[in-house]
Amino acid sequence: MDSAPLSPAPSTITFRDLPDTDLDRALDLLYLVFHETPEDEKRKHHHDLLRTCDRVGAYDGETLVGLLATFRFTLSVPGGELPCPGVSFVSVAPTHRRRGVLSGMIAELFGRCGAQGRPLAALWASEDAIYGRFGFGPATYGATVEINSERPLALRVTPADGPLRLVDPAAAPELLAAYYDRTRTARAGRIHRTDAWWSEEWMVTEDEDDDDLSPPRVVVLGTREDPRAVAGYAIYRTKTRDDAPGMIRLDELEADTPQGAAALWRYLASIDLTGLVRAWGRPLDDPLLHFAADRDQVRVTGQYPALRVRLVDVRAALLGRSWAAPVDLVLEVRDARVPANDGRFRLRITSGTGTGAAYEAAYDPTEAPADLALDVRDLASAYLGGVPVVSFVRAGVATEHTPGAAAALDAALRTELLPHTVDEF
Numbered sequence: 001m002d003s004a005p006l007s008p009a010p011s012t013i014t015f016r017d018l019p020d021t022d023l024d025r026a027l028d029l030l031y032l033v034f035h036e037t038p039e040d041e042k043r044k045h046h047h048d049l050l051r052t053c054d055r056v057g058a059y060d061g062e063t064l065v066g067l068l069a070t071f072r073f074t075l076s077v078p079g080g081e082l083p084c085p086g087v088s089f090v091s092v093a094p095t096h097r098r099r100g101v102l103s104g105m106i107a108e109l110f111g112r113c114g115a116q117g118r119p120l121a122a123l124w125a126s127e128d129a130i131y132g133r134f135g136f137g138p139a140t141y142g143a144t145v146e147i148n149s150e151r152p153l154a155l156r157v158t159p160a161d162g163p164l165r166l167v168d169p170a171a172a173p174e175l176l177a178a179y180y181d182r183t184r185t186a187r188a189g190r191i192h193r194t195d196a197w198w199s200e201e202w203m204v205t206e207d208e209d210d211d212d213l214s215p216p217r218v219v220v221l222g223t224r225e226d227p228r229a230v231a232g233y234a235i236y237r238t239k240t241r242d243d244a245p246g247m248i249r250l251d252e253l254e255a256d257t258p259q260g261a262a263a264l265w266r267y268l269a270s271i272d273l274t275g276l277v278r279a280w281g282r283p284l285d286d287p288l289l290h291f292a293a294d295r296d297q298v299r300v301t302g303q304y305p306a307l308r309v310r311l312v313d314v315r316a317a318l319l320g321r322s323w324a325a326p327v328d329l330v331l332e333v334r335d336a337r338v339p340a341n342d343g344r345f346r347l348r349i350t351s352g353t354g355t356g357a358a359y360e361a362a363y364d365p366t367e368a369p370a371d372l373a374l375d376v377r378d379l380a381s382a383y384l385g386g387v388p389v390v391s392f393v394r395a396g397v398a399t400e401h402t403p404g405a406a407a408a409l410d411a412a413l414r415t416e417l418l419p420h421t422v423d424e425f
């Protein structure tokens with residue numbers, strides 16, 4: 001197990017707030033470590049983004065040697081949402097790597113989370129091996145799905161007959177945000193999107209990774225009763241290919257009903273002069289995988305860990321989500337980085353009083369023997385309902401002292417929809 005204590009950063013290094021006046025130095029460091037030479041427009045975009053973030057700088061004397069920034073996100077969790085700093089832009093100067101600079105910045109982040117009452121933190125990792133030691137566990141997964149659209153999409157449901165309309169990307173955020181905000185908390189793992197996030201991350205004309213892609217196209221599904229209503233939408237870009245018909249890269253598709261989703265998928269699969277729909281970032285329980293009539297035509301070509309979550313304050317995190325079943329057990333949580341989380345705690349989920357009342361949760365320190373021992377990173381993976389605790393017991397990284405304890409916890413953690421995150425940051 002990699003629960004070694006923090007390797008202390010050299011005493012010359014201090015961790016402090018990175019002021020606006022250091023944003024250019026921060027960007028220079030970022031591009032140095034990511035081996036990038038961005039054009040002015042991209043640099044300005046990153047500058048604007050960083051300005052909105054909370055930032056930790058690591059300074060060796062007056063030299064900036066480390067950067068960690070956090071977006072002020074709110075994350076949907078089962079039954080609601082919680083503030084959740086979104087960690088990004090993590091960079092350590094090559095002259096100072098493996099000397100505890102990242103460890104120091106993470107310790108500073110956790111301290112700030114504690115002081116500000118933020119029970120969670122989350123990130124997308126550049127390399128899988130970095131963040132487990134800090135207690136981050138993959139809590140949502142994504143799938144890449146490809147549709148061979150050289151022939152009509154075969155479906156087992158009848159697509160909705162509501163009208164489809166293309167919307168100007170400049171006007172789309174207002175329309176889509178209302179829909180997204182209405183449906184967002186039905187699934188855990190989604191962030192609240194600000195107006196700026198919609199326009200600068202989702203509707204930006206030039207794709208950051210592939211400049212052969214078209215600007216974003218937005219298609220909205222209405223209803224027969226009210227064609228102006230939004231019953232679903234898809235955001236996609238297209239690209240021509242030299243050796244094959246063009247392709248569609250789908251960025252997001254949401255719909256109220258499977259019939260609505262089918263209408264949007266059928267639309268995408270029938271766009272002229274294209275023969276492939278590649279959808280990145282689909283939930284693993286995408287209804288498409290069940291209503292597609294020909295799974296040779298609709299294939300899952302990849303699956304990957306998406307959002308890694310940290311329960312910085314386990315108690316507040318557990319009390320901040322809803323529960324699906326009663327449970328009463330003692331957890332022994334190992335947390336080498338946040339002492340308040342480390343130890344044995346009794347988790348009691350009980351039926352609330354009154355008809356239809358939600359379950360009530362309590363989580364308190366105890367001397368009683370543990371029913372289940374697990375690492376805080378694995379508890380984080382299970383927290384949004386996406387990864388069963390029994391899988392950690394089966395893998396030998398969690399220990400069940402009372403038979404059935406992991407399954408009982410899973411029943412309580414269960415969510416109807418799998419958690420999913422499509423906003424990469």
Ligand SMILES: CC(=O)SCCNC(=O)CCNC(=O)[C@H](O)C(C)(C)COP(=O)(O)OP(=O)(O)OC[C@H]1O[C@@H](n2cnc3c(N)ncnc32)[C@H](O)[C@@H]1OP(=O)(O)O
Nearest residue numbers: 087088089090091092097098099100101102103123126129
């Ligand atoms: C959310 C994001 O922003 S993801 C982007 C992360 N950034 C990058 O990938 C940019 C390039 N890399 C870097 O800037 C740095 O190498 C970082 C940020 C990954 C690591 O920073 P460092 O200051 O070297 O990390 P630090 O010295 O605190 O290492 C802590 C531990 O993690 C380990 N570690 C650090 N980076 C890695 C890695 N890439 N792979 C495996 N282990 C790693 C160290 O060996 C150390 O282990 P130990 O506690 O057993 O001694």
